[in-house]
Amino acid sequence: MTQTDPLMETAGAVRTGIIDCDVHPSPRSMDEIRGYMPMPWKDRYQGGGRGFYSNPVHGSRLDAVPPGGGPAGSDPGFLREQLTEAYGTAHAILLPRAFCNMHPDPDYGTAIAAAFNDWLAETWLGEYNHDGLFKGSITVAHQDPQAAAREIDRWADHPHFVQVMTDSGARAPFGQRQYYPIYEACERNGLPLAIHPGTDGMGVNVQPSPGYPTRYIEWHTCLSLSFQAHLVSFVTEGVFERFPGFRVVLVEGGVSWLPALTWRMDAEWKALRSEVPWLTRPPSEYVKDHVRLTTQPLERPDSDKHLLNVFEAMDAGSVLMFASDYPHWDFDSPTHAFPKMPDELRERIFSENARSFYGLG
Amino acid sequence: MGRHVVGRVGELPPGDRKVVEVEGRSIGLFNVNGRFHALKNSCPHQAAPLCLGSVKGMTMPGKPGEYVWDREGEILRCPWHGWEFDILTGRSVFNPHKTRVRSYEVTVEPPAEFGDEERVETYPVSVEDGLVVVHL
Secondary structure (H helix, E strand, O other): OOOOHHHHOOHHHHHHHOEEEOOOOOOOOOHHOOOOOOOHHHHHHOOOOOOEEEEEEEOOOOHOOOOOOOOOOOOOOHHHHHHHHOOOOOOOOOEOOOOOOOOOOHHHHEEEHHHHHHHHHHHHHHHHOOOOOOEEEEEEOOHHHHHHHHHHHOOOOOOEEEEEEEOOOOOOOOOOOOHHHHHHHHHOOOEEEEEEEEOOOOOOOOOOOOOOOOOOOHHHHHHHHHHHHHHHHHHOOEEEHOOOOOEEEOOOOOOOOHHHHHHHHHHHHHHHHHHHOOOOOHHHHHHHHHHEEEEEOOOOOOHHHHHHHHHHHHHHHEEEEEEOOOOEOOOOOOOOOOOOOOOHHHHHHHHHHHHHOOOOO | OOEEEEEEEHHOOOOOEEEEEOOOOEEEEEEEEOOEEEEEOOEEEEEEHHHHHHEEEEEOOOOOOEEEOOOOEEEEOOOOOOOEEEEEEEOOOOOOOOEEEEEEEEEEHHHHHOOOOHHHHHHOOOOOOOOEEEEO
16 A cells, blocks of 8 residues: 555545445344245244355454454444445445355245345345445345346336346356346346356255365365356357347456457357357457456456456456455455556446446446 | 563463554564564555454465364464464465565563553552563
8 A cells, every 4th residue: 555546545534436346245143134034934044155165264354343243244334434434435236145046945045035135125225325335236046037037126126226146156057048037137127137156066056167176265266167157158048139238247256267268259159150140249249248247356466467468358447347345255455456557447447337337326 | 663662471471462553553462372473463465454363373284185283373364365474473374485474573571671650550560570572
């Protein structure tokens, strides 16, 4: 941190305009969620996350535990102090972790998603949101796409829900047609779909690596694989041709793989176009028009030059949006996670790309 | 550079740590098995408050499938990304030559060095108590 860092100079009372695209609010306890559930789900729900592949060190920043107790990310006052006031954030896009996408019972998954949406709307997007700092994500259980579409319609008029979200964990690549009711609902309501890591290889979901990894380090490193598979599927199945207004944001799925993957897809398409005749343009152009990536966890090679080259190759000034992943353990600091960049590029990544993508004022 | 009395030996038993402000800098003071060490409270990676991290041992380098736990109480993990630092040297476990946190010399000196007035007003002192002094 230097005296000349423009982000730090205006940090504090003055907003820097940062839009943080991956912030995780937590219920104070599972009773908070249960309170929004009807029977029998209320009786059955125990909360809980992945169950295994837990981080062996710590899952959330140790200094993010609220002074008054409770899980990291559960105290809006402390989150504001430690994250948004500290960095002068203009908007924090909230992605609660419901882990509803792993359950074999689609009705149970849908009930969990609905309860998290009711909770988020009443608390973080309501009671705690006097200044409109927080924007939210509509959680859906993709095990039942029709129910997911109804859940999207239920919330679409809410002023602070800005996207739909699902885990990257799934039973099939996201371009396949069983998911289309979700994309129709996103399109008719003008909401992008955010995909966030979680429940890969859990419950009913397949693991994107060839079989089950042994340890957290292997599982966590491989999370970007499912994002790549979903993205290729979206493009080759023609989802963006079928739903021209549909947009996707890949959250926490890695960044640097994008140029190589789109180069590969374009090369394949030149020879294999006849298999996917609905693609009228090179695959990379669909990605540029319909897909955004959030930065965290940003890869940091030993040489900053290498990362900046990747930024150039992926047109980061158009496709990348800043995310911190607060309060999780791999949090990226707005002031320390990035190499030095030209001011214009920095402004695009930290603010402007998300501002226009989400239509924020 | 200078001497800064930061507390009394008795206040910080082995295994404990406290964060102090010295010359405007936040510094973590650790008692590791009776010896005091001081580290800058800022991780060299992303400037997290390093000294609020967990203090444990670590798994030593081993053969595949083998876990050897050692150095209990000597390893500090950053509260954000979990990077391990050797409290005794300030050097990181994975790259001790390049990734290190600033460490400061710490001595324990006799209580006579501490002003009588302050000693009388603030702390009852037993004869065996030494003083903890950080040198910046």
